[in-house]
Amino acid sequence: KAGVTQTPRYLIKTRGQQVTLSCSPISGHRSVSWYQQTPGQGLQFLFEYFSETQRNKGNFPGRFSGRQFSNSRSEMNVSTLELGDSALYLCASSPGQTWGGELFFGEGSRLTVL
Amino acid sequence: QQQVKQSPQSLIVQKGGISIINCAYENTAFDYFPWYQQFPGKGPALLIAIRPDVSEKKEGRFTISFNKSAKQFSLHIMDSQPGDSATYFCARGSSGSARQLTFGSGTQLTVLP
Numbered sequence: 038k039a040g041v042t043q044t045p046r047y048l049i050k051t052r053g054q055q056v057t058l059s060c061s062p063i064s065g066h067r068s069v070s071w072y073q074q075t076p077g078q079g080l081q082f083l084f085e086y087f088s089e090t091q092r093n094k095g096n097f098p099g100r101f102s103g104r105q106f107s108n109s110r111s112e113m114n115v116s117t118l119e120l121g122d123s124a125l126y127l128c129a130s131s132p133g134q135t136w137g138g139e140l141f142f143g144e145g146s147r148l149t150v151l
Numbered sequence: 152q153q154q155v156k157q158s159p160q161s162l163i164v165q166k167g168g169i170s171i172i173n174c175a176y177e178n179t180a181f182d183y184f185p186w187y188q189q190f191p192g193k194g195p196a197l198l199i200a201i202r203p204d205v206s207e208k209k210e211g212r213f214t215i216s217f218n219k220s221a222k223q224f225s226l227h228i229m230d231s232q233p234g235d236s237a238t239y240f241c242a243r244g245s246s247g248s249a250r251q252l253t254f255g256s257g258t259q260l261t262v263l264p
Contacts, residue, residue, distance in 0.1 A: 041194070068250050080195070080240060080254040093249030127194050131250055138183030138244045140252060142194030 038064060041143035043128050049149045055116040058146045062109050062130030069111040070140060071103060074125040083126075086111055115148075123150045157241050157255030164262050170228040172258045174241035177222070183244045185252070186215060186226050190237045198226075198239075231262045 042061040050056050062069050071083040082095040086105035103113040109130075115122055125147050129140035156175045164170045176184075185200035201208045201215045201224065208215045214227045228235055238259050242252040 070250060079256045080252075082251050082253065085249050085251055087250075093251050095251075129194070136183075136244075136250050138185035138200040138242070138252065139197045140195075140250070142196065144192065144194050 041128055041130050041141055043126075043143035043146050045146055046144065047147050047149075049151060050118050051151050052118055052120060054118050055114060056118060056148060057112055057114045058126055058128075058148075060111045060113075060128030060130075060143060062111070062128075063132070063141055066130035066132045066141070067109055068131045068136075069105055069109060070129045070131075071111070071113050072127045072129065072142075073097075074127055074145070075123075080127070083113065118150045120150050123148060155241055155243055155253055155255040157258060159258060160256065161259045162261070164231045164260065166231065166233060166262055166264050168231050168262075170226075170231045170235065170260055170262070172226045172239055172241070172260075173223060174225065174255050175221075175223045176243055184215070184217065184224050185242050185244065186213075187240045187242060187254075188237050189240065189257075195240060228260075231260075233262045233264050236260055236262050 044059045068087045070085040073081045084094045084103050085092050089105045100116045105111045125145040127142050127145045129142045158173050186198045187195035188198045189195040199210045199213050201217050203219050212229045217224045238257045240257050241255040244252045
């Protein structure tokens with residue numbers, strides 16, 4: 038079974054631009070979460086989607102948004118990029134109705150903002 | 152803000168030794184306490200998870216112990232190997248409607264050959 042796929046893997050943007058990151062979850066997984074990873078703040082929760090509905094959102098400004106499609110694929114968007122948005126953005130999926138704390142992460146999209 | 156405090160930040164162990172990473176949390180309103188392992192250039196991968204009604208769980212060389220009264224849980228890696236060199240994160244999560252994990256700050260483990 039294929040793992041979580043994230044595209045693009047690397048991208049460079051300049052301040053003020055916007056970016057869209059894509060995530061394809063493991064087949065059959067209906068929950069998709071996004072996390073931001075930086076050396077200073079570690080792994081921080083952005084949001085989680087289940088069956089196209091955002092169920093929870095972390096403490097990030099409104100410039101960070103996301104969505105999930107009917108095939109469970111997800112995108113996240115960051116508008117008006119700031120230098121501090123440079124990070125590894127990780128997508129994770131999880132299966133079924135019950136959950137035991139397991140998330141299956143992709144390899145991430147590394148965003149550099151210049 | 153609910154946090155998970157993880158220590159040490161870095162750890163160097165000789166091959167064959169025991170690696171011990173500790174985490175502390177602030178309240179018990181969480182159902183799962185998983186540990187994740189991350190290699191450079193890769194996303195985190197689940198190692199092992201424990202519920203607070205279990206005091207210890209072992210999978211191979213990896214053991215989680217949970218001390219509910221002290222609000223602490225720890226990861227022990229027995230017979231540490233150079234291939235175990237990675238960053239380890241503890242986390243806490245709830246079985247509520249949203250699947251959100253709050254992670255510790257991570258421990259960079261180096262196992263010397």
